[in-house]
Amino acid sequence: MSKTIVLVATEKGAFFLHSDGERKEWNVSRPALKGWKVNNLLLDERGAPTLYAAVGHFVYGPTVQVSRDWGETWEQQEHGPKFGDGSDSTLKNIWTIVPGLPSQPDTLYAGTDDAGLFVSHDSGAHWEELTGISQHQTRGEWMGGAGGLCLHTILLDKDRPGRIWVGISAVGVLRSDDGGQSFQPCNEGMPIVIEGKEFKNIGSCVHSMVQDPAQPSHLYQQNHQGVLRSFDGGDHWERIESGLPSKFGFPMVMDPHDAKRLYIVPQEADEYRIFQDGQPTVYRTENQGDTWEALRNGLPDDCYSGVLRHAMAVDSHEVAGIYFGTSGGQIFYSIDGGDSWQTMPCALPRILAVKAVAVKEA
Amino acid sequence: MAPIALSVTLPGILATCAGGENTVTVEAETLPGGVEALLQAYPLLKVHLFKDDGKLREHVMLLYNDQSFDWLESTDIPLKEGDRLTVLQLVSGG
Numbered sequence A: 001m002s003k004t005i006v007l008v009a010t011e012k013g014a015f016f017l018h019s020d021g022e023r024k025e026w027n028v029s030r031p032a033l034k035g036w037k038v039n040n041l042l043l044d045e046r047g048a049p050t051l052y053a054a055v056g057h058f059v060y061g062p063t064v065q066v067s068r069d070w071g072e073t074w075e076q077q078e079h080g081p082k083f084g085d086g087s088d089s090t091l092k093n094i095w096t097i098v099p100g101l102p103s104q105p106d107t108l109y110a111g112t113d114d115a116g117l118f119v120s121h122d123s124g125a126h127w128e129e130l131t132g133i134s135q136h137q138t139r140g141e142w143m144g145g146a147g148g149l150c151l152h153t154i155l156l157d158k159d160r161p162g163r164i165w166v167g168i169s170a171v172g173v174l175r176s177d178d179g180g181q182s183f184q185p186c187n188e189g190m191p192i193v194i195e196g197k198e199f200k201n202i203g204s205c206v207h208s209m210v211q212d213p214a215q216p217s218h219l220y221q222q223n224h225q226g227v228l229r230s231f232d233g234g235d236h237w238e239r240i241e242s243g244l245p246s247k248f249g250f251p252m253v254m255d256p257h258d259a260k261r262l263y264i265v266p267q268e269a270d271e272y273r274i275f276q277d278g279q280p281t282v283y284r285t286e287n288q289g290d291t292w293e294a295l296r297n298g299l300p301d302d303c304y305s306g307v308l309r310h311a312m313a314v315d316s317h318e319v320a321g322i323y324f325g326t327s328g329g330q331i332f333y334s335i336d337g338g339d340s341w342q343t344m345p346c347a348l349p350r351i352l353a354v355k356a357v358a359v360k361e362a
Numbered sequence B: 001m002a003p004i005a006l007s008v009t010l011p012g013i014l015a016t017c018a019g020g021e022n023t024v025t026v027e028a029e030t031l032p033g034g035v036e037a038l039l040q041a042y043p044l045l046k047v048h049l050f051k052d053d054g055k056l057r058e059h060v061m062l063l064y065n066d067q068s069f070d071w072l073e074s075t076d077i078p079l080k081e082g083d084r085l086t087v088l089q090l091v092s093g094g
Helices: B010-018 B029-040 B043-051
Strands: A002-010 A011-022 A037-044 A050-056 A063-067 A093-099 A108-112 A116-118 A150-156 A164-171 A174-175 A206-211 A217-224 A228-229 A249-255 A256-264 A280-286 A293-294 A313-314 A320-326 A331-336 A352-360 B004-009 B023-028 B061-065 B082-089
Touching: A002 A050, A002 A331, A011 A037, A037 A093, A037 A352, A063 A093, A093 A150, A116 A150, A150 A206, A164 A206, A174 A206, A217 A249, A228 B061, A249 A313, A256 A313, A320 A352, B004 B029, B010 B043, B023 B029, B029 B043, B029 B082
Parallel strands: A206 A249, A313 A352, B004 B082
Antiparallel strands: A002 A011, A002 A037, A002 A352, A037 A050, A050 A063, A093 A108, A108 A116, A108 A150, A150 A164, A164 A174, A206 A217, A217 A228, A249 A256, A256 A280, A280 A293, A313 A320, A320 A331, B004 B023, B061 B082
């Protein structure tokens, strides 16, 4: 037996949707962290299952919260991410929390607005700043987007410990080969939206980025101005937009069993940021982005919301479920690779992030 | 000078930082001492009430009895029996 849990982070709390492996009937939890803005969630299964929440509030500020009982109770971490004394940067939001490599089961990384990269080696109890981002030589020319100057994506290289990629809006992709002590921009071939006065290799607005788990240097991204791939760890990027109605969108996910298969949700650029013509449509490639196919069987008409960068996910069932949540609080999902879509039986607050997991029961 | 009990009322959303209670009592001799005692007893509150530079967050108001700290000529006030400290969230949000 297996079960499925969809973790949903919203403007007003976290929700958990439970089903079995069939994923036909769903139960929706009551809100956890009610009233708090939950920017993102992580279920870390490297040890005893532990939930991490990147929590914020427009009055009370950002914190990391941890639950070891599947979201029933939460513990605020007193020594969360914090910029060093005297820093010009302010911690406005925590955008993402990701697990370290399997060989470092107590290590986590967090990305923030203002753009910062933090690491914890004790399962989130204490965090230290990796200054390769906050003291980068080009930092004076960095500019944020609508979501702030946010470091929203962190990818690691399982074959090369110490190599870290980050995505920052609207700075671009940066790569470290020394565990985050220093970073170099990796934006060659990417569209530049805000060119620096002195530094011409920054200013690209990466919206989301995914990685082939078997070949960590194979990267794909949805950018503010395009969809791109790199097969050399970000040294060079090439456009993969054949068949897409719009270059603009936020999320991108990869099939966990077939790295050639990717899913994105193009949206109307860029001052609108909603589904084109009110028709949410997922696009799928099965050849690493060479071509894309539109999928909207079962998706509604007259749906004038959008999908944020972290609000799309895949589970790890044999046929991976695909899920996306909208800024209007709906969640759509497919259990046949995107050929058909269903609507979750709930209407939630504005959805900021979605994660999906398949849990094997003893 | 003997410590005085200061009753502190918190916004409901911050009750989790004080063991689930939104009214707690701390002991101190002065009003600043009462704030310090509150943060000593419930350190998780600090990040929510104060910014990294130590200043009060913009949309948080502290009331001594029914008076905003901003209205007081000085917050360096000896506490007396029955004094209250209230943490309020300014503006309503969305």
